[in-house]
Amino acid sequence: GENVEQHPSTLSVQEGDSAVIKCTYSDSASNYFPWYKQELGKRPQLIIDIRSNVGEKKDQRIAVTLNKTAKHFSLHITETQPEDSAVYFCAASRGYQKVTFGIGTKLQVIP
C-alpha cells in the first residue's frame, strides 16, 4: 500500500520567514496530494491540494510543488504569521482509494 513520509516533524521559524515541509510517497499511481492544517483542538482542514498533472499550485502565501519522477511534494509558506502555527499533514491518494497521511509537522511561528 501507499506510504507517505513527512519531515521535519517540528519546525520553528521567525515571523515573516518562509517554512518548507517535504513529503515523499511510494505509490507511483497516486494522483491526488492534499495538505491539511490542524490547529490545536480543531479538526484537520484542507489548505491546498495538487493533482498529478500539475507541477505547482499557489494560493496567496501558500504553494505546493510536486515532482512525480522523484515522488515527492512540498508545502511552502511565505511571510509566516503567528496564526500559521499548527500541525500540517501531507497526504496522497489514488483514484477513489483511501487517503494516506504523513505523520505531521508541528510548525511554530515565533513573533
Added chain:
Amino acid sequence: KAGVTQTPRYLIKTRGQQVTLSCSPISGHRSVSWYQQTPGQGLQFLFEYFSETQRNKGNFPGRFSGRQFSNSRSEMNVSTLELGDSALYLCASRGGNTEAFFGQGTRLTVV
C-alpha cells in the same frame, strides 16, 4: 450544507468495556474513513467504508470494527478497551477523489 458530524464528542470508559462511535458524513458522500489520532502518531488509518462495504483496512487489531449503513452513516466499535485506546477518533467523508472533510472527532479516554 451540513458538515461531518461525530457523536459523542467525549467519552470516558473503563478498561474491558466496549464503545460505539458514530459518524454522519456530508450528504451525498459515500466514502467514510476512520482515523485514530494520538500525540506524535499522526493520523493512523483504521478503515474506510464505501456504499456499506469495507474497502480498506489499516493495521489495527480485530477489536476495532466498523460498519456503514445505507444512508452512509458509519459506526465504529472498539471492544475490550485498553488504556492505549485513549485517543481522538476522527472520521472523514469524501465525495470522490477529492478533499476529505473531517468531523470534530470523538475524544475517548479509557481509565
